[in-house]
Amino acid sequence: MTITIHRGINQIGGCITEIASNNGSKILIDLGHNLPEGDNRDNDPLDKAENIDPILEGVNAIFYTHSHGDHVGFETYVAKKGIQQYIGTLSKALLIQLRENLLYNMERRKKWVKQEKINAMQASIDALNGFITFEPNKQVKIGDITITPYYVSHSAADSYMFLVECDGHTILHTGDFRDHGYRGKGLLPTIRTYIAHRKVDVLITEGTMLGRDDSRMISEETLCQQATELMQKYKYVFVMCTTQDADRILSIHNATKAQGRRMLVDGYQWTVLKKFEDTLGAGPMTRYRFPKKYCYHKHWDEVMNEDRNRGFTMLVRNNKRIRGHIDKIMEGLDKEQCCLVYSQFKGYIDPKHTAFMQSAYDFINAYDWHFEYLHTSGHASRETLTTVCNLVNPRLAIIPIHREAGSDFCSLNLSPELKSKVCIESATLEDVKIIIK
């Protein structure tokens, strides 16, 4: 068996892992774009077909851990090559919905958008419709490779780690994960019940937080509590967070509900929340319900009369249309009562950070509102990474990916034996070949 890390050993985002059996079956785990640097798309060499072709050579299937753009991004090109693509059911639906919303907006501005861009978006939707969905805990066989997805908590609502069996060896690829989301409590029981006893040979794990300060890492429950306190202080709360983070929006929703207010959303966000309710929210034990969501489209009179009197929470994004809505709803409101809660990675609005986005910075400073930062990461803390390594206790190697260059996995509190297994350079361990590019 050969494991190849094409990308991700020294960068966050854009990870590509290949697993090939001795008989020639081959899968990839994730194939997305590099994270953009600021407002510009990173000059991603894999955006060029001639660079991606060698990676796709002989690949039978691609498995996506979740729907973030640094994990899925070449669906159209891959589909043209006739390679099967697998993803979780909700991830597939969310990706299609996102692209359909983009297509809708392009068609509304048809005069100013190039036809080839419209065609590319439609082709992407067609490719996504061809994705095969997997189910948690159910094996998928690709030649002589067996892949079993297990649900993990992350800032994308439908995320998985993969247990891969090949040539008598077992690999655990964690994808992006955390244990402090609402369903994060399931992480260790899942590993204990389904994985630890399988004697994992190689653990491939994310290490995003190795190089970031995780001292402010709080649980979603605590974040919900802090959001509630903010809403007691401010009557009009605008929240900037990602549209597909079910946990974060639930925290904001429940804090809003506690004040007897409504959570105002645009049409796109409303359909995303509806999808969360129909999937994560199915069954009697679920917490993923959003009864206080309210779509303001076509209901402006009601919003202007009722919500402005009562107070509200409004989910916002940095685009022209939503800015128009903010202008309208904020007009004449007491600015002392208005607050923007920024609930995303702080690097985007920090001029000193490489991820700094001028447009996001301008947006948060465009209005006369109080600013509050309220966020917790979608990634595992150092403590959680340590616990997972100890629990999985891989026999041959730990390969850390999705981590900043220079961050040291051995700085975790691991036993000397486990530290000796951390592998960031190509090696052959027994009959497992590891190639790190």
Ligand SMILES: [Zn+2]
């Ligand atoms: Zn992610």
